[in-house]
Amino acid sequence: MLDAGAAARLSRGRQARMPNTPRVFLSYAREDRALVDALARDLRHLKCEPIFDEQLTGGQAWWDRLLDGIEQSDALLPVLSTSYVDSNPCRVEAAYAHALGKPILPIAVETVSTGLLANYLAEVQWVNYDPEAREALVDLVLGIQNLPACPPLPSPLPDRPAVPISYMTNLKQQIESTEDLTRAEQLVLLDQLKEKLGGPDDAIARSLLRGLQGRSDVTVRVANEITELIGAPPAPEAAPQSLPSTQWVPRDAPTVTPVTPPPSWPPPPSPVPMPRSEPWTTGVFIGLILASLFAAGIFGIVFGAVNRKDEGKRQQATALMWIGIAVLILVIVVGVAGGFEPRSK
Known part of the structure; x- marks a missing residue:
């Protein structure tokens, strides 16, 4: 039958x-x-x-x-x-x-x-x-x-052959396989697909190269060569932003003015600002420097006055005393002339 x-x-x-x-x-x-x-x-x-x-x-x-x-x-x-x-x-x-x-x-x-x-x-x-x-x-x-006449179809008909697996189908199955591809297998696939570029199977070869490029186990060398052949993979599309929901209002609906609630009384107390620590300014550093010079000047005067009585140290003590006096005069002049400007708050 x-x-x-x-x-x-x-x-x-x-x-x-x-x-x-x-x-x-x-x-x-x-x-x-x-x-x-x-x-x-x-x-x-x-x-x-x-x-x-x-x-x-x-x-x-x-x-x-x-x-x-x-x-x-x-x-x-x-x-x-x-x-x-x-x-x-x-x-x-x-x-x-x-x-x-x-x-x-x-x-x-x-x-x-x-x-x-x-x-x-x-x-x-x-x-x-x-x-x-x-x-x-x-x-x-x-x-x-000269062809002979075509005979009638045989009865029963022979079984129809299954869909043949083509060469490109085999490559597609390898690329879409869930098993890891070794470096050698990836290079073989790359060479086979490169030969198909520019021919009748160009579109299929490009699609398979893109699939190989997107594998998680693709090597850097293979990925770079594919990028040189067909370009970098396309950037993922950004998720569409959801629009704010709107409520339909009939055209002839009355306009409703929103009622603003009265302010509460008494008003809540304002927060008390916390004191903040003031950072060091340039004047502070200058003051420290001048104080150090003032102390050095006092030390020079005292040391020179004490050691002047010693014949061996008189000359050095006199010089140190005069240097201390000069430093004190300099500190006084700078302090009086410049002073410290008050900082604005």
């Missing part, structure tokens, strides 16, 4: 089609998208209906649409290139078309070794394609005309 989905796909595959208008499924790698667009235009000019993935998004719905296109097609046209050989989704598409019995016409856009391909691709006739060479269209027309 067929399930509803398989029966619907089987009926679609057996629907009558326009004569001489084959529906061909183009299987290609995203790096060859420009060539595939040119090939699709030439196929339409040749009265063919190309079916191919024009979105390259991903996910289950995307994969189901691709498998629908293979089932509804009259032939599979794999666009062979080095990128095609490395593409896991392309290999799965070709294997499913082969399981359905679809005729296969490989379109070579680059030199590819047959040893890298499955037998059902390597052992059939290839067609070389170059959008700039018009003679390639002749080979393309002959190749499509």
